[in-house]
Amino acid sequence: MALLILRVCFISVTAGIATLVLRMDLSGPSYLPYLIIFGTVLMSLGVIAVDVFTPRKQIEVVSAIYFGLLVGVLLAYILSIALTPLLPADQIQSGPIRLILGAILCYACTSLLLQTKDDFRFVIPYVEFARDLKGARPLVLDTSAIIDGRLADLAETNVIENQLVMPGFVLAELQAIADSNDRLRRARGRRGLDIVNRLRTESRVEFQLYDRDLPEFEGQPVDMKLVFLAKHLEGKLVTGDYNLNKVAKVHNVPVINLNEIAAALRPQFLPGETFEVRVVKAGEGPEQGIGYLDDGTMVVIEGGRHRINATLNVVVTSTLQTQAGRMLFAKVDDTSPVRA
DSSP states (O other): OHHHHHHHHHHHHHHHHHHHHHHSOOOSOTTHHHHHHHHHHHHHHHHHHHHHTOOOOOHHHHHHHHHHHHHHHHHHHHHHHHTGGGSOSSHHHHHHHHHHHHHHHHHHHHHHHHHTTTTOOOOOHHHHHHHHHHTOOOEEEOHHHHHHOHHHHHHTTTOOOSEEEEEHHHHHHHHHHHTOSSHHHHHHHHHHHHHHHHHHHOTTSEEEEEOOOOGGGTTOOHHHHHHHHHHHHTOEEEEOOHHHHHHHHHTTOOEEEHHHHHHHTSOOOOTTOEEEEEEEEEOSSTTEEEEEOTTOOEEEEETOTTOTTOEEEEEEEEEEEETTEEEEEEEEOTTSOOBO
């Protein structure tokens, strides 16, 4: 409703401007007043049409253009005052010079800010408040997080609202892995490139390739470049690498560990609960069998050693959390039937 009122007011203001122009002493054909009125209204409708058909505007681009024009006009005004003794006294001769000077400065300032908008932050109180409210800190992706593949599946669930930033050196590393002579590494690299294409074409997330080189990158390995970039963008690092996780925390960079997310989303079983699991192999104990849940959690089944390849109902007896993950200890529920 607010936008509708704004657009109606804009059309009314432009029509009023056309009325003021008609009050001036104009010389020309008889249809000139109608041409001015319809031309002004069509111009306002064209501006509104451009606004309507570009609904998703990037605040950094809009801010860069706004501040570029503002600084350009201010510099042109100051410079024209400073050059007044050197300009012709005749306004007809000095006017075009001032206009050209203003156009050059506006273009130069706007171009500079558009090219460096990722390196500067435009401090607008409302924009900063909205960013803090939504927590829109960019997520910097490393090679392991991309090759893992779970991030692309997570992006399709509408959970991720932050911008995903992929550094150019990570893409180069993926390409090098995809060109490797080792068959397994080559398959992992190609899978990573496929994941990048999925994220790039996913309409529900904002994906950006960051190909700038910061001065801190000079002579640093890829892991340190990722840490420095996340700190520079004031974002979070998304990784599945244990060592990179520790290094980032040393530098006070927030980390999102995909393995920790997967562990947090695993179903929790309390002692006494029952569920079905397939025994796949024998365990270390004389009567133990080993099974796995869908999320990879290992289940040690007491009494399942001689029931390999059978699907059993088991009762949880205890759980154990280790650095490698969580283990469940269970025993066969003899009151339930066995499925082969």
